[in-house]
Amino acid sequence: MPVVYIIFYSLYGHVYTLSESVKQGLESQGITVKVFQVPETLSEDILEKMHAPPKRDIPVITVEELSKADGFLFGIPTRFGTMPAQIKAFLDSTGQLWATGALAGKFVGTFFSTAAQSGGQETTAFTTITYFAHHGMNYVPLGFANANMFDTTEVIGGSPYGSGTVANGDGSRQVSQKEKDIASTQGENFGKIIQTFHKGSKILNGEASEPADKVQTIATETLSVEPPVVTEEKPKPAQESSRSVAIPADSDSPKKSSKCFCM
Numbered sequence: 001m002p003v004v005y006i007i008f009y010s011l012y013g014h015v016y017t018l019s020e021s022v023k024q025g026l027e028s029q030g031i032t033v034k035v036f037q038v039p040e041t042l043s044e045d046i047l048e049k050m051h052a053p054p055k056r057d058i059p060v061i062t063v064e065e066l067s068k069a070d071g072f073l074f075g076i077p078t079r080f081g082t083m084p085a086q087i088k089a090f091l092d093s094t095g096q097l098w099a100t101g102a103l104a105g106k107f108v109g110t111f112f113s114t115a116a117q118s119g120g121q122e123t124t125a126f127t128t129i130t131y132f133a134h135h136g137m138n139y140v141p142l143g144f145a146n147a148n149m150f151d152t153t154e155v156i157g158g159s160p161y162g163s164g165t166v167a168n169g170d171g172s173r174q175v176s177q178k179e180k181d182i183a184s185t186q187g188e189n190f191g192k193i194i195q196t197f198h199k200g201s202k203i204l205n206g207e208a209s210e211p212a213d214k215v216q217t218i219a220t221e222t223l224s225v226e227p228p229v230v231t232e233e234k235p236k237p238a239q240e241s242s243r244s245v246a247i248p249a250d251s252d253s254p255k256k257s258s259k260c261f262c263m
């Protein structure tokens with residue numbers, strides 16, 4: 001069974017709640033999931049001043065543990081648009097693994113929590129990607145794999161870099177069902193990729209005989225991707241502009257059925 005570690009930091013519990021949905025998605029694909037928190041770097045004094053509740057009874061990750069997993073999903077609460085010092089300190093301690101290439105080729109993804117909708121979930125992702133690139137890991141983005149990501153009727157965390165929640169400045173907002181669904185899709189898709197790689201490796205190593213074309217089908221055809229729901233509208237007449245391009249309504253272009261600006 002492939003093994004994925006969920007590794008998180010969560011001072012007030014939002015990232016932890018999201019991790020449960022990520023875990024559910026992974027397990028739906030037959031992945032063995034182990035959940036860890038990163039070591040705390042703040043003193044008890046400071047934690048008290050921040051009104052932090054007691055830590056959950058979840059094992060603390062060690063660097064040595066990392067080489068045993070097939071993939072990792074990091075749960076990250078944003079600090080000033082970047083990852084918090086606790087996650088950074090842990091990643092900084094992986095130098096020995098980098099030197100030996102121990103994490104090269106492993107899969108990794110990220111999910112987030114911010115206080116505000118525009119609080120920096122995407123910039124936080126960028127602060128982690130350099131670590132993963134230096135280790136030679138395969139960063140797996142979420143993309144727009146869940147239709148809730150196109151819903152603008154309510155606050156919904158997450159981005160193509162990973163699922164997310166919006167906690168509010170006072171932490172009062174809880175993870176919504178739509179955010180949980182997105183997180184579960186992220187776990188599911190990550191699990192499918194890990195399973196495909198795992199099965200493919202076994203075939204290449206002569207440990208399994210499943211036909212390669214079946215493995216490829218799992219990779220290319222079964223990822224959950226829910227396109228946005230778009231209504232059929234008559235195209236507005238093109239404005240007179242040197243930059244506008246009129247696309248005939250009966251064009252054979254494969255894009256003609258989509259009214260989404262991004263498709």
Ligand SMILES: Cc1cc2nc3c(=O)[nH]c(=O)nc-3n(C[C@H](O)[C@H](O)[C@H](O)COP(=O)(O)O)c2cc1C
Nearest residue numbers: 010011012013014015079080081113114115116119
């Ligand atoms: C020092 C500090 C910096 C923060 N910086 C940001 C920020 O840049 N953007 C934002 O939206 N929220 C920011 N927050 C809010 C946290 O992201 C929020 O408390 C966290 O996502 C809640 O997740 P948790 O319940 O898992 O701890 C900050 C919080 C602290 C304590």
